[in-house]
Amino acid sequence: MNIIDNMLKNLFSGFLKQRRANRHFKRQFLYDTGRKAGAGNSVQAVAASVSRSMRRIASDDVAAAIIRVSSHADGLTAAEADDRRGRFGTNEVTHEKPLPWWWHLWLCYKNPFNLLLTVLASVSFVTDDLKATAVIGTMVALSTLIRYVQEGRSNRAAERLNAMVSNTVTVIRRQAADDQNIDTKRQCVSANGHGRRAVRPIELPIRDLVPGDHITLSAGDMVPADCRLLTAKELFIAQASMTGESLPVEKFAEVAQPFETIFDAPNLVFMGTNVVSGSATALVIETGNRTYFGGLSARLAATDRTPTAFEAGVNGVSWLLIRFALVMVPIVLFINGFTKGDWVEAALFALSVAVGLTPEMLPMIVTSTLAKGAVKMSRKKVIVKRLDAIQNFGAMDVLCTDKTGTLTQDKIALERHTDAFGAPCDEVLRYAYLNSYYQTGLKNLLDRAVLEHVELQRELRVVQDYRKVDEIPFDFQRRRMSVVVSARDDHHELICKGAVEEMLSICDQIRVETAHGPQHVPLDEELLSRVRMVTYELGRQGLRVVAVAAKALPISQSVYSIADEAGLTLIGYIAFLDPPKESTRPALRALAERGVQVKVLTGDSERIAAHVCRQVGLEQERYLLGSQIEKMSDEALAQAVESYSLFARLTPQDKERIVRTLRGNGHVVGFMGDGINDAPALRRADIGISVDSGVDIAKEAADIILLEKSLMILEEGVVEGRKTFSNMLKYIRMTASSNFGNVFSVLVGSAFLPFLPMLPLQLLVQNLLYDISQIAIPFDDVDQELVAKPLKWNPADIGRFMIFFGPISSIFDIMTYVIMWHVFSANTVADQSLFQSGWFVVGLLTQTLIVHMIRTPKLPFIQSRAAWPLMLMTMFIMAIGVLLPMSPLADYFGLQALPLSYFPWLAGILLSYAMLTTMMKKLYIRRFGWQ
Structure with a gap:
C-alpha cells in the first residue's frame, strides 16, 4: 500500500504534493488538533513551551505590559512599526511562496511514466537510434509542457484567490511628532497626562502587524496575533480550535491570577481564535512564527491529508497499467530474441513496446481535464483550490452540510x-x-x-x-x-x-x-x-x-x-x-436524483433542525445527538451513520468523527462548512466545501470555495465533476484496451513472422499520433446517463474492460497480417516495409476509431456524437496516418506507399471492427454495466 501511495504522489500530484508539503502550518494544526479526541491535552502539552514573556506579561498591569514590549500608551508610529517589521518580519506563519518556474517544471516532469520514457530515450541514444530518441523526447516534452501550462494557470488562480480573501485588522497608530526621543517608559505610564499625541485607527493587512501594535477587536474578528488585552467589554473568545472547549471563554483586561495553562490566562488572546461577542483593545506581543500558533506548527510533523478517493483511484489504475507493462515487455523481448536471433534489435523493439504500453499522456490528460472542469466551475461562481476536488465532486455520494445558511436563508x-x-x-x-x-x-x-x-x-x-x-x-x-x-x-x-x-x-x-x-x-x-x-x-x-x-x-x-x-x-x-431558501427543496431533490445523500450536521436544537428538514423535504423524525455519539463505539457509530440523516447538538469533534466514519464505510464524503470549528471535518472529508463569507480558517481548509452559498451550485458541481471523471475514464479505457490489443498482436506477429511486424520507430510514431488525438478528450461531451449516479474509480473494472475489448483489435491486426502476407505478398524481409506500412495504417486507424466506439455506451455517430474538437482531432490524425506512407517522410520512418487496392480492404476492416466492437459493447453492458 505504501508503494501505491508513493506512486500516486509521483504520478499525478507532483505540483499538488509540493503545495500540500508547503501548506500553511495553520491548516495542519487545525486538522491534527481537531481530529484527535484528546486535542486539548496535546495543546496543553505544547503550552508548557510557550515563551516566558507571554506568561510574565499576563501578570503585568497594562502600563507594565506596554513597557515590556517597548510600546506606547497610544500605540506605535508608522515609522516605529516599519522598523520593527524589518526586525521581526511579517505576521505570517510559514508563508507559502510561489514555486520557481524551474522547480515547477521539474515537478511536472517528475512522474514514473516520464522517468520511464527518459530511460527508454537514453537507451535509444546510447544505441545510436536517434530517431527513436527524438520521438520519445517529443512525447516527454509534450506531456510536461502541457501539464506545466495547465498547473501554472491553476497556481495563478489560487494566488488570485488568496488576494481576494486577504484580511485586515484595525490598528491604532500614534501620529509622529518632533519629540521622537521622549522616554518610552514615561509615555506609557502617563497615559492621562498632558501632551498625548493624536491617535487614529487605520485598517492594515494582518501580515503588517508587529509586536507593540495596538489593535481593536470586535465580534466576528479573528485574533491576528498573540496579544495582551488592554481593555475588554463583554469579550468572549472561541478557543475550541486550540483547547477543544465547546463554549466561548470570557476574557478580561485585569491582571491575571496564577493560571495552569497559557489558555487559562484571562487577559491573553491567541492567533487562530476568534471573537464571539464583545469588544476589546489589545497589545500585540508576538507575531508570525513566534506566536503560540506558529511555535506549535513548527513542532508538528508535516503530514499530508488522508488520500482522497480520487488520489487512491488514479493510483490504483496507474499501478495496474505499470504492472501490465512490467509483465508484457519481457515476454516480447524473449520471443523476438529467440525467434529472430538478433537480441539488440529485440531489445530495441521491446523498448518501443514499453513506450507503447506506457500511458505517458495520462498525467497531462488528467490535469487538463481537471483544469477545464475548474474553469467551467469558476463561471458558476465556484473557486477550485485543488484540481482533484473536481472529480471528487462527481464521486461524492454523501454530502454533509450545516443547516443555517445552507438549507435556510441565514436571516432570522x-x-x-x-x-x-x-x-x-x-x-x-x-x-x-x-x-x-x-x-x-x-x-x-x-x-x-x-x-x-x-x-x-x-x-x-x-x-x-x-x-x-x-x-x-x-x-x-x-x-x-x-x-x-x-x-x-x-x-x-x-x-x-x-x-x-x-x-x-x-x-x-x-x-x-x-x-x-x-x-x-x-x-x-x-x-x-x-x-x-x-x-x-x-x-x-x-x-x-x-x-x-x-x-x-x-x-x-x-x-x-x-x-x-x-x-x-x-x-x-x-x-x-430562519426560513428555508426557496432553492433548497429543488436542490435536494436534484441531488437525490443524482444519487447523493444529504446528511444534516448541526450544533443547533434537534427540534428546530427537524422542522427545517421537514420543510425542505428531508423527512427525518429520527435524529442522533452529539451526547449520544460521544458514548458510541466506532462500530456502533458506523451503523448509526447509515440509518440517520440528521445529527444535532454536535461539537466539532462529533462532526469530524461522523465524516471519518462515513469514509470508513466506503462513501465519498463532501462536507460543507463555514465556521472555525468546521476545519477538522473539512480536512477529513474527500471534498471540503466552504463559502467566501466563511471564516478564514474554514476557507483555508476547504478544497472548493463557493461564491454563493447554495446547494443548487453543488448540484451543478456534481454534474461537472462526473463529466470530468467520464472524460478521464475514456482515455484510460481507450489506452488500456488499445495497448493490450497491440501487445497481443505484437506477440503473435513476433512468433510467426520472419521480421518485426513494425519497426521500433514506427511503433513510437504511431503511439505519438494516437496520443495527440487524445488531447481533445477534455473538451468532449458526456451523455446525460453517465452523470446520473456517483462515479468511482474501479481498477478491477478497467482491467476487465481492457481484457474484454483489447483482443478485438488483435483479431483485425491478425487479419491485416494475413492480407498483407497473402494478398499483397509482403512475406519476405525485403518486402517488410510494405507489410509494416499496411499494419501501421490499420493499427493507427483502429486505435483512433476506438475513441468514438467506447466513449459512449450508445451507438456512436448516430445516438451520441463526440464534441467537434475531438471529432476534428481524430479525423486529422487518421488523415496523417493514411498520408504518411505516401509523404516525403515515408523513407525516414521506414514506410512506403500503399497500393490503391489496399484501401478497400482497409475500409472493410474498419467497418467490421466497428460492427464487432458495437456487438461486444452491448454484451459487456448487459453483463457488467457501463459506469
Whole structure:
C-alpha cells in the first residue's frame, strides 16, 4: 500500500504534493488538533513551551505590559512599526511562496511514466537510434509542457484567490511628532497626562502587524496575533480550535491570577481564535512564527491529508497499467530474441513496446481535464483550490452540510410575539424592543430581527420617552441579558430576555390577561407546566423561543448586577424562524436524483433542525445527538451513520468523527462548512466545501470555495465533476484496451513472422499520433446517463474492460497480417516495409476509431456524437496516418506507399471492427454495466 501511495504522489500530484508539503502550518494544526479526541491535552502539552514573556506579561498591569514590549500608551508610529517589521518580519506563519518556474517544471516532469520514457530515450541514444530518441523526447516534452501550462494557470488562480480573501485588522497608530526621543517608559505610564499625541485607527493587512501594535477587536474578528488585552467589554473568545472547549471563554483586561495553562490566562488572546461577542483593545506581543500558533506548527510533523478517493483511484489504475507493462515487455523481448536471433534489435523493439504500453499522456490528460472542469466551475461562481476536488465532486455520494445558511436563508425573522400562554401580545413586543434597542453588547441576529420588525417602527417614538439607566450584559453561563430603563421618575424597569429555562429560573410571577386587565399572579407548578407546554409546541414548530420578563425597581438604585435578576414577572415570548431558501427543496431533490445523500450536521436544537428538514423535504423524525455519539463505539457509530440523516447538538469533534466514519464505510464524503470549528471535518472529508463569507480558517481548509452559498451550485458541481471523471475514464479505457490489443498482436506477429511486424520507430510514431488525438478528450461531451449516479474509480473494472475489448483489435491486426502476407505478398524481409506500412495504417486507424466506439455506451455517430474538437482531432490524425506512407517522410520512418487496392480492404476492416466492437459493447453492458 505504501508503494501505491508513493506512486500516486509521483504520478499525478507532483505540483499538488509540493503545495500540500508547503501548506500553511495553520491548516495542519487545525486538522491534527481537531481530529484527535484528546486535542486539548496535546495543546496543553505544547503550552508548557510557550515563551516566558507571554506568561510574565499576563501578570503585568497594562502600563507594565506596554513597557515590556517597548510600546506606547497610544500605540506605535508608522515609522516605529516599519522598523520593527524589518526586525521581526511579517505576521505570517510559514508563508507559502510561489514555486520557481524551474522547480515547477521539474515537478511536472517528475512522474514514473516520464522517468520511464527518459530511460527508454537514453537507451535509444546510447544505441545510436536517434530517431527513436527524438520521438520519445517529443512525447516527454509534450506531456510536461502541457501539464506545466495547465498547473501554472491553476497556481495563478489560487494566488488570485488568496488576494481576494486577504484580511485586515484595525490598528491604532500614534501620529509622529518632533519629540521622537521622549522616554518610552514615561509615555506609557502617563497615559492621562498632558501632551498625548493624536491617535487614529487605520485598517492594515494582518501580515503588517508587529509586536507593540495596538489593535481593536470586535465580534466576528479573528485574533491576528498573540496579544495582551488592554481593555475588554463583554469579550468572549472561541478557543475550541486550540483547547477543544465547546463554549466561548470570557476574557478580561485585569491582571491575571496564577493560571495552569497559557489558555487559562484571562487577559491573553491567541492567533487562530476568534471573537464571539464583545469588544476589546489589545497589545500585540508576538507575531508570525513566534506566536503560540506558529511555535506549535513548527513542532508538528508535516503530514499530508488522508488520500482522497480520487488520489487512491488514479493510483490504483496507474499501478495496474505499470504492472501490465512490467509483465508484457519481457515476454516480447524473449520471443523476438529467440525467434529472430538478433537480441539488440529485440531489445530495441521491446523498448518501443514499453513506450507503447506506457500511458505517458495520462498525467497531462488528467490535469487538463481537471483544469477545464475548474474553469467551467469558476463561471458558476465556484473557486477550485485543488484540481482533484473536481472529480471528487462527481464521486461524492454523501454530502454533509450545516443547516443555517445552507438549507435556510441565514436571516432570522421575528415570527411571533405571544403572552405566556401562546396568545398574540403586543406588550411583549414592546418590552423586547426596548431590551434590544438599549443593549450595547453584540446585537445578534435575534436582536436585529426585533429592531427591523415592521410593526415596531412606531416604537421609535416610544423609546424617546425612555432613558437608559444600566445594563447587565449577556454571558454564556446565564444565557440572558437585561437592560434597566426609566420612562418616569418614580421607578425603573428591568427588562430581561433570554433562553426559556434560564428565564424561568428567575421568574416568580406571570402576567395573565383577565377581564379586569393584566394581572401578575404567582408562577406555581400548574402554570409552570402550562408554560413549558407552550414553549415546547413553539419549538416543535421550528421556532427559536426567547422569553421576556420584567420587574419594577426603586428609582434610588442606579447600578445593577446579576443579583437583581430575580423575582421577575414572565411577560411572554418572542419566537424566531430562519426560513428555508426557496432553492433548497429543488436542490435536494436534484441531488437525490443524482444519487447523493444529504446528511444534516448541526450544533443547533434537534427540534428546530427537524422542522427545517421537514420543510425542505428531508423527512427525518429520527435524529442522533452529539451526547449520544460521544458514548458510541466506532462500530456502533458506523451503523448509526447509515440509518440517520440528521445529527444535532454536535461539537466539532462529533462532526469530524461522523465524516471519518462515513469514509470508513466506503462513501465519498463532501462536507460543507463555514465556521472555525468546521476545519477538522473539512480536512477529513474527500471534498471540503466552504463559502467566501466563511471564516478564514474554514476557507483555508476547504478544497472548493463557493461564491454563493447554495446547494443548487453543488448540484451543478456534481454534474461537472462526473463529466470530468467520464472524460478521464475514456482515455484510460481507450489506452488500456488499445495497448493490450497491440501487445497481443505484437506477440503473435513476433512468433510467426520472419521480421518485426513494425519497426521500433514506427511503433513510437504511431503511439505519438494516437496520443495527440487524445488531447481533445477534455473538451468532449458526456451523455446525460453517465452523470446520473456517483462515479468511482474501479481498477478491477478497467482491467476487465481492457481484457474484454483489447483482443478485438488483435483479431483485425491478425487479419491485416494475413492480407498483407497473402494478398499483397509482403512475406519476405525485403518486402517488410510494405507489410509494416499496411499494419501501421490499420493499427493507427483502429486505435483512433476506438475513441468514438467506447466513449459512449450508445451507438456512436448516430445516438451520441463526440464534441467537434475531438471529432476534428481524430479525423486529422487518421488523415496523417493514411498520408504518411505516401509523404516525403515515408523513407525516414521506414514506410512506403500503399497500393490503391489496399484501401478497400482497409475500409472493410474498419467497418467490421466497428460492427464487432458495437456487438461486444452491448454484451459487456448487459453483463457488467457501463459506469
